[in-house]
Amino acid sequence: MSQSVVPTGPTTRQHAVRRGVPERLRPLLLLSPALVVVGVFFVGGVAQAVLQSLGRQPFLGETDWSVEAYRATFADPAFRASLTLTLRVVVLSTGLATVLGVAVALLVRRHARGPLTTLLQSTLAVPHLVGALCIGLLLSPSGFVSRLGAGAGLVDGPQDFWVLTNDAFGWGIIAEYTWKEAPFVAVVALAAMTPHVRDLEAAARVLGAGRWRRLTTVTLPLIAPPVAAASVLVASFAAASYEVPRLLGQSFPATLPVVALQRYQDTDLLVRPQAMAVATIIAVLSLTLVAAYLTLVSRLSRRSL
Amino acid sequence: MRGRTSLPGLSGLGSPRGLRATTTVVVVAAVLLPLVPLLVWSVAGTWRYPDVVPGRFTRRGLDLVLDGEVVAATATSLLIAVTVAVLACAIGLSAGRAIGLYRFRGRRLVQFLLLAPVIVPGLAVTLGIQVFFVRYGLADTVLGVVLVQLMPTVPYAATLLGAAYANLDVDYERQARTLGSGPWRTFLTVTVPLLRPALVTTALLTFLISWSEYVLTLLIGGGQVTTLPLLLFAAIGSSDRTAAAALGLLVVLPPVVIVLLVARRLRGRDDAWMGLARG
Amino acid sequence: MTRPLRRHRAVLTGLAGVLVLAGCGGGEDATVAETAPSSDWEAVLAEADGQSVNWYMYGGDDTLNAFVDDVVTPRLADLGVSLNQVRIDDTAEAVNKVLGEKQAGRTEGGSVDAIWINGENFATGVQADLWRCGWSQDLPNARYVDLDAPEVATDFGTPVDGCEAAWQQANSALVYDSAVLDEDDVASVDSLFAWAEADPGRLAYPAPPDFFGSMAVRTVLYDTIGGPDSLLDGEPDPSSAAFTDATAATFERLNEIEPSLWRGGETYPQSQDDIEKLYSDGEISAFFTYGPGAVGTQVADGLYPDSTREAVLSVGNISNVSFVTIPANAAHQAGALVLANVLQEPEVQLALFEANGVYPAIDVASTPTDVQDAFAAVETSPSVLPLDELLADARPELASAYLAAIEDGWVAEVQQK
Structure with a gap:
């Protein structure tokens, strides 16, 4: 049964009458616009993606339940290559962004209000689309780094430079995610380094804990929960973003979101269930990553404490 | 490693001062370096390999930003982002009140529902409902794009404003009521001013999410609702790097300015940063 | 273009x-x-x-x-x-x-x-x-x-x-930098490939199903079977021996030249835009186009070198x-x-x-x-x-069913190998 906790007390009687809405229905009423948005678009969208992946195509009538789309998807070597690539990109970008982000946060924490923090925050605001453009202009064979290398006599020409964009490994995609997301992790980690954390560190030092020990037993476990949450967001984003791998990756193998859209836009509508199957797989992958990561982090932080 | 006097900030690295300065420079360089070619290309006329500096500079990229098509796309982007921000704030204010001020059965479920769209990718969800947007005439319309963009923004607004409501001192509202102020008047003259900082932040950040959105706009807008990210995406694919860089600058400047404006307010609020990471 | x-x-x-x-x-x-x-x-x-x-x-x-x-x-x-x-x-x-x-x-x-x-x-x-x-x-x-x-x-x-x-x-044509290739190199597919083998990494085509990449592959196909005529009559049948033999021989040639392509064929450019960027950056010196008329503007704008020229290989152009x-x-x-x-x-x-x-x-x-x-x-x-030189030996396109089979075949037999 709903009950209000905060606005209570005898004074409410008067305006409760004026309001006319029973107190216990008020949260529901207040929530209804948001629930409509989430319910219709989000829950509806997820349900539709799953249904359509199982062969229920809206407005096409006589379609049968079938797991054919999943069978075809998993049987396709191109899909397996995409899955491998996607996992590689997710793991490497999340790992790099987390490690670098935390390292940078530790570096700048003394000047948490300084210009370096502001710089990290403004990188955060750069749309990924622009990030992809920047990384392309920077790392492509004829990009800025290659030119600098040529100027320094280290690179003979574009052919001599590594293939870092539109490459098979996914370096360009990983570079973009790391560049954009490490500052995000850093900002979150900085926010987590509260005065309380500082007090505990000081206490540990008084108790004779060395620098490394303070870091691993006090600081990192204390900032782990928000940093883990941030990493989870990075991972789910890396698994699901379209424009970055579309611009910095190859057309084969492409990451799963690119494959999903390619199949959705196929001029054969019969391929659409496969698009939905890939979309569903992406959603499941994101959720699994979240669950696995959270379990791991909670275990780790328990152990070290 | 030495340095007994090291501050907690150094504790993790235990580095001598010089190394620390070097690392700082490396970090700054790593953050800024990708932006250098963007700036240079936006004014580069011819820039042949292996020149580090363009052979010829041009105003073409800057002129392009004032081109009718780009101006129209900017207007569309602004219209959509402002509408999305206003709607998300309105819906978020309402939902945030319920989350922040009430304990009710199913509260955790609601919180989970509001978190889920942040984690499950919008692309996967939108593929599922696109055909309904087509069916009901919402595809290819600004309205349709606004509606689909509520999906990533409303949960975010509700969570941020829910936190703000939880810190709200409702005594002020109560006093206003006791003094005879009606509910709407109380809301507008007491609650909104109290929530103003959070509201401004939420508005700016939801604006930003909408401003940066590409794939949802593409799927629902069908290429007919042309926002700046759509133009930019096309330009990146073309062989005209000057145009792409100039458009890239146009897309990147408002978010950076906005974040610099709200940065002070956001400090220490890690939840507020969550949405940004998804631009 | x-x-x-x-x-x-x-x-x-x-x-x-x-x-x-x-x-x-x-x-x-x-x-x-x-x-x-x-x-x-x-x-x-x-x-x-x-x-x-x-x-x-x-x-x-x-x-x-x-x-x-x-x-x-x-x-x-x-x-x-x-x-x-x-x-x-x-x-x-x-x-x-x-x-x-x-x-x-x-x-x-x-x-x-x-x-x-x-x-x-x-x-x-x-x-x-x-x-x-x-x-x-x-x-x-x-x-x-x-x-x-x-x-x-x-x-x-x-x-x-x-x-x-x-x-x-x-109309298809080959665009090349005459400072790097001479006229003998652009006489035929064979001479072009011979040049690529001698000077590897400077020839590229986008990965089919890109429309231009598909055309580049068809150019080699036409060259392999002496023009499209044998595939033009009757209902298109991608399972016919005439067609599968032709594509098998084509893919074999493309696999042979692959190590001499841009990046050793380890990766293929995704689109013609990428190809044009590579040419304008001087990474490659020759590419196939469907829009030979637009090349003049690129040269005038300084994007392509002045020494840029065009040729129709002996196989003819595909129009x-x-x-x-x-x-x-x-x-x-x-x-x-x-x-x-x-x-x-x-x-x-x-x-x-x-x-x-x-x-x-x-x-x-x-x-x-x-x-x-x-x-x-x-x-x-x-x-x-000039238009008359370009059109002197124009060849028609194959049926769409063949194109789809060529593109799928290329992905399976050349790209994924």
Whole structure:
């Protein structure tokens, strides 16, 4: 049964009458616009993606339940290559962004209000689309780094430079995610380094804990929960973003979101269930990553404490 | 490693001062370096390999930003982002009140529902409902794009404003009521001013999410609702790097300015940063 | 650079059936929304007045976009039609959109009024019954078009049946830097490959199904089997021995040359835009194009070196025509007809040739003499092949079914190997 906790007390009687809405229905009423948005678009969208992946195509009538789309998807070597690539990109970008982000946060924490923090925050605001453009202009064979290398006599020409964009490994995609997301992790980690954390560190030092020990037993476990949450967001984003791998990756193998859209836009509508199957797989992958990561982090932080 | 006097900030690295300065420079360089070619290309006329500096500079990229098509796309982007921000704030204010001020059965479920769209990718969800947007005439319309963009923004607004409501001192509202102020008047003259900082932040950040959105706009807008990210995406694919860089600058400047404006307010609020990471 | 249209793997079987089964406005007569018949041009003009036409077209070619803005839009405006050019990456997106609308039951008021199209995308729409047909011969300017010419009457093997109106011609050619390659190197596919082996890493083609990459592969295919003639007669049959032998030999040659391609063939550029960027950056020295006429502008703009030249290899050039089609559910059919007609106007075709080097789809000999003179007087860049040299040995395209099989085969046998 709903009950209000905060606005209570005898004074409410008067305006409760004026309001006319029973107190216990008020949260529901207040929530209804948001629930409509989430319910219709989000829950509806997820349900539709799953249904359509199982062969229920809206407005096409006589379609049968079938797991054919999943069978075809998993049987396709191109899909397996995409899955491998996607996992590689997710793991490497999340790992790099987390490690670098935390390292940078530790570096700048003394000047948490300084210009370096502001710089990290403004990188955060750069749309990924622009990030992809920047990384392309920077790392492509004829990009800025290659030119600098040529100027320094280290690179003979574009052919001599590594293939870092539109490459098979996914370096360009990983570079973009790391560049954009490490500052995000850093900002979150900085926010987590509260005065309380500082007090505990000081206490540990008084108790004779060395620098490394303070870091691993006090600081990192204390900032782990928000940093883990941030990493989870990075991972789910890396698994699901379209424009970055579309611009910095190859057309084969492409990451799963690119494959999903390619199949959705196929001029054969019969391929659409496969698009939905890939979309569903992406959603499941994101959720699994979240669950696995959270379990791991909670275990780790328990152990070290 | 030495340095007994090291501050907690150094504790993790235990580095001598010089190394620390070097690392700082490396970090700054790593953050800024990708932006250098963007700036240079936006004014580069011819820039042949292996020149580090363009052979010829041009105003073409800057002129392009004032081109009718780009101006129209900017207007569309602004219209959509402002509408999305206003709607998300309105819906978020309402939902945030319920989350922040009430304990009710199913509260955790609601919180989970509001978190889920942040984690499950919008692309996967939108593929599922696109055909309904087509069916009901919402595809290819600004309205349709606004509606689909509520999906990533409303949960975010509700969570941020829910936190703000939880810190709200409702005594002020109560006093206003006791003094005879009606509910709407109380809301507008007491609650909104109290929530103003959070509201401004939420508005700016939801604006930003909408401003940066590409794939949802593409799927629902069908290429007919042309926002700046759509133009930019096309330009990146073309062989005209000057145009792409100039458009890239146009897309990147408002978010950076906005974040610099709200940065002070956001400090220490890690939840507020969550949405940004998804631009 | 002209940009015709590319497509995807078209697995068409059953698609039309699914739509018809669902009763989504498929069926016998492609339900054409209530609109003026194309035979009554006055009625078409009257209905078009005040309409806004959504023209879906590949949008990555800036000079072509400028041509649409500067030449096409004002002419349509004079007739009371406003043009909304919807730029897309891939023509398949527009076809997919019309299909999606058909699935959702929108038999009229469709959002796509006209599409720049040819080849597999057109064939897909024909199979799914998407297009309005039987109108292109009624356009007043159709008198300038040789409707019986094979490249106008059939589109990659699919009969046009008045479902689309010609507006551009594309011819393949090799663009090369004469400072790196000499004329002997560009005499034939063999000599080109010999040059690539001697100077590896400086030749590239985009990965099919990119339309240009697909053409590059077909060029080698034509060269391997001595021209397309053996595959032109009768119903296309991608499982026939003649075809599978031809593709197997082609893929073998492409695998042999792969180590000498850009990046050792370890990765292929994704699009023709990428190829052009590589050429303009000096990474590669030769590439195939469908738009040889546009190369002059690139040289003039300083994007390509002055030493850029063009050649037609001994195998000949592959030529096709691209069209404008109108979906049967389009909301603004009359406006789309007016657009198709404007695109065939001799002055518009002349302007396209002047501005973009795109060769006319109309028969220039049938136009007024002043237009003919103007065509003859258009100055071409020394980098660009004169029209007579380009067209001396033009070869037709294969049927769409073959293209799909070639593209799929290339992905499986060359890219993934």
